[in-house]
Amino acid sequence: MQGILDRRLIVVTGKGGVGKTTIAAALGLLAAQSGRRTLVVEFGAQARLAGLFGRPAQQTGEETWLAERLSSISIDPDKALLEWIQALGGRVSGRVLASSGTFQYFAAAAPGAREIVSMVKIWKLTGGRSGRGRRGEHDLVILDAPATGHALGMLRSPETFGKIARVGPIVRDTGHVRELLADPARSAYVAVAQGTEMAVTETIELQGGLRDALGRDLAGVVVNGLLPRRFSAVEMESIEGLAERERAKARGNGASRALAGAAARAAREVHGRASFQHGQVTRLRKRGFEVLGLPFLWQSELDLEALSVLAARLGRGVEREQARVS
Ligand SMILES: Nc1ncnc2c1ncn2[C@@H]1O[C@H](COP(=O)(O)OP(=O)(O)O)[C@@H](O)[C@H]1O
Numbered sequence: 001m002q003g004i005l006d007r008r009l010i011v012v013t014g015k016g017g018v019g020k021t022t023i024a025a026a027l028g029l030l031a032a033q034s035g036r037r038t039l040v041v042e043f044g045a046q047a048r049l050a051g052l053f054g055r056p057a058q059q060t061g062e063e064t065w066l067a068e069r070l071s072s073i074s075i076d077p078d079k080a081l082l083e084w085i086q087a088l089g090g091r092v093s094g095r096v097l098a099s100s101g102t103f104q105y106f107a108a109a110a111p112g113a114r115e116i117v118s119m120v121k122i123w124k125l126t127g128g129r130s131g132r133g134r135r136g137e138h139d140l141v142i143l144d145a146p147a148t149g150h151a152l153g154m155l156r157s158p159e160t161f162g163k164i165a166r167v168g169p170i171v172r173d174t175g176h177v178r179e180l181l182a183d184p185a186r187s188a189y190v191a192v193a194q195g196t197e198m199a200v201t202e203t204i205e206l207q208g209g210l211r212d213a214l215g216r217d218l219a220g221v222v223v224n225g226l227l228p229r230r231f232s233a234v235e236m237e238s239i240e241g242l243a244e245r246e247r248a249k250a251r252g253n254g255a256s257r258a259l260a261g262a263a264a265r266a267a268r269e270v271h272g273r274a275s276f277q278h279g280q281v282t283r284l285r286k287r288g289f290e291v292l293g294l295p296f297l298w299q300s301e302l303d304l305e306a307l308s309v310l311a312a313r314l315g316r317g318v319e320r321e322q323a324r325v326s
């Protein structure tokens with residue numbers, strides 16, 4: 001993942017619930033701490049980042065200040081499309097348009113329209129046409145994208161929509177989006193997964209989809225929520241042995257026998273889950289993915305301190321890569 005913070009756009013996606021928003025926020029924090037003016041874009045009507053940073057959320061489409069050099073904004077695809085149609089239609093009011101059926105008609109008739117209009121907004125946030133040389137208002141935009149399938153739909157939207165729109169400014173902007181998404185010097189893709197069969201399978205599918213749609217590869221996979229491997233195989237054997245000896249004692253104390261059994265079961269459970277997760281990491285590495293593991297943090301709500309821990313881990317991963325390259 002070396003160098004990803006120097007791109008203009010990082011797209012973070014993966015299976016639902018694996019920690020995409022958390023990782024997008026932690027990457028944002030890392031980038032801001034390293035001096036980059038960073039914007040995290042939330043997609044959809046949600047605005048969770050402000051809460052994570054303990055700040056009041058602004059309205060959709062307005063930037064929320066999160067920390068030094070770090071802010072967030074949320075893009076609502078329906079609202080973005082509505083604004084765009086309004087701009088085309090001149091003075092028609094948004095309310096009339098939204099209720100007139102024209103909007104629903106258009107949205108249904110133009111596949112990829114919501115997505116491309118949102119992607120154009122994101123391209124503009126990366127600095128738009130000033131993107132190549134001079135930097136815009138932000139050095140880096142991190143997109144907290146929807147889950148894999150929908151994210152791929154967004155990334156394919158220049159093509160999907162390009163097939164039906166042949167004239168007007170949207171065609172030119174569609175080209176800019178396509179260039180940004182295809183350019184390894186300006187954009188990077190990061191998958192978030194967990195150490196589960198399904199999340200890893202979805203990551204592999206994501207990589208295939210990215211190649212098909214844009215000829216791009218994932219810069220890396222963040223495997224989030226890993227449990228530590230507390231015991232070695234040898235230690236596990238001795239734990240089982242201890243419980244076995246306790247069980248075998250003819251005149252042993254019933255309570256301590258039960259306790260030894262329960263302790264061995266708990267150790268077996270933790271060991272089994274951690275081993276399974278690490279097996280999934282190996283599965284990804286064998287396929288050639290660069291994997292960065294992040295620990296499961298034992299707290300009910302993640303806060304700024306937790307994000308800082310994750311950001312520091314991400315930073316170490318990126319630096320280690322840099323060290324290996326140089
Ligand atoms: N490393 C972690 N340790 C503990 N909890 C985590 C970790 N990463 C994410 N979470 C929690 O898991 C839940 C889902 O994370 P979120 O980032 O919202 O996932 P997504 O955006 O993929 O749906 C949230 O409650 C979040 O606080």
Ligand SMILES: [Mg+2]
Pocket residue numbers: 020021022144
């Ligand atoms: Mg999310």
